[in-house]
Amino acid sequence: MGVVTSRSALSRQHQVSAETGFHRCWYPIALARDLSAEVVLGRDVLGTRVVAYRDRQGRAVVQSAWCPHLGADLSLGCVADGHLRCPYHHWSFDTAGTCVRIPSGDKIPSAARIFTYPTAEAWGLLWAFNGEQADCDLPRIPGAEEATTCFEAGERGRRDWETWIAVSNGVDFQHLRTLHGLPAGVVPERIEVEGTGIEFRTGNDYYLQHGRISGTNTFAQHLRVGGNDMFMMFSGVPIGPGASMGYFVAGVPKEQADRLSGVRKMMDQLSEEDAPVLAGMRFRRGILTASDRHLAAYFKYVDGFPGFLPPQA
Ligand code: FES
Numbered sequence: 001m002g003v004v005t006s007r008s009a010l011s012r013q014h015q016v017s018a019e020t021g022f023h024r025c026w027y028p029i030a031l032a033r034d035l036s037a038e039v040v041l042g043r044d045v046l047g048t049r050v051v052a053y054r055d056r057q058g059r060a061v062v063q064s065a066w067c068p069h070l071g072a073d074l075s076l077g078c079v080a081d082g083h084l085r086c087p088y089h090h091w092s093f094d095t096a097g098t099c100v101r102i103p104s105g106d107k108i109p110s111a112a113r114i115f116t117y118p119t120a121e122a123w124g125l126l127w128a129f130n131g132e133q134a135d136c137d138l139p140r141i142p143g144a145e146e147a148t149t150c151f152e153a154g155e156r157g158r159r160d161w162e163t164w165i166a167v168s169n170g171v172d173f174q175h176l177r178t179l180h181g182l183p184a185g186v187v188p189e190r191i192e193v194e195g196t197g198i199e200f201r202t203g204n205d206y207y208l209q210h211g212r213i214s215g216t217n218t219f220a221q222h223l224r225v226g227g228n229d230m231f232m233m234f235s236g237v238p239i240g241p242g243a244s245m246g247y248f249v250a251g252v253p254k255e256q257a258d259r260l261s262g263v264r265k266m267m268d269q270l271s272e273e274d275a276p277v278l279a280g281m282r283f284r285r286g287i288l289t290a291s292d293r294h295l296a297a298y299f300k301y302v303d304g305f306p307g308f309l310p311p312q313a
């Protein structure tokens with residue numbers, strides 16, 4: 001029998017293997033308002049470290065933080081003349097990740113590159129796609145457009161759980177009543193599982209829920225209760241196996257802006273109620289019953305989700 005290291009055991013348990021990397025999803029990396037052309041942000045995400053900054057045109061750039069020369073942390077560097085400059089020997093990289101300058105004048109090796117993630121800004125968040133090219137849509141909130149929504153984006157900090165396990169909440173209709181104490185809702189007849197998302201609608205005359213899972217790390221929903229619309233997005237990015245950073249977006253139609261703080265409070269409460277359970281779990285796909293059928297479909301969807309490991313991650 002071979003040696004099972006704690007790392008490989010943990011990786012298997014959390015469906016994260018060193019060979020396949022993290023899921024090919026859009027991940028929130030930072031609040032868009034924290035991004036600037038002057039400061040290079042550093043973030044420990046996806047089992048590695050990335051930098052984030054704005055280029056001369058104001059576009060967001062997310063790249064590997066490890067310098068290919070000796071491995072210095074590029075987030076300790078700066079953006080000079082539109083290029084990311086390493087703090088150690090001042091190698092400089094363009095927004096595509098190519099090394100464009102070595103101050104000593106040495107020939108620039110063709111391998112002197114840093115990985116550059118596809119990026120987007122939406123709902124007040126900076127998103128990076130874990131892959132060379134994005135092959136799925138940005139997470140969206142059903143029924144909501146940024147232009148007509150009054151919204152607030154925020155960070156929840158480090159969470160001691162996997163994002164994909166937290167997202168299973170979105171199709172765990174039993175826990176809404178048992179853990180959150182909400183009135184018995186209407187369980188959708190079916191959930192639509194497509195390649196990189198899951199969507200469902202349920203409700204009655206008084207209550208409507210339109211939910212969407214994007215990738216394996218974002219759950220968003222439009223709730224209409226007694227004629228009042230609420231928009232919520234819960235997202236996260238893995239730091240490594242068993243740990244993640246949480247983000248959220250709360251929203252209401254622009255003409256009802258005074259209700260935003262109420263939606264925010266409701267999201268805070270839901271998150272606080274979920275937190276101790278998620279943090280304390282030893283997750284397993286245990287004994288599922290008929291009421292867990294949507295959860296079972298979600299677990300199958302996660303099993304088939306492709307991964308990606310950036311070069312030199
Ligand atoms: S470690 Fe970055 S330039 Fe030397």
Ligand SMILES: [Fe+2]
Pocket residue numbers: 169175180270274
């Ligand atoms: Fe929950």
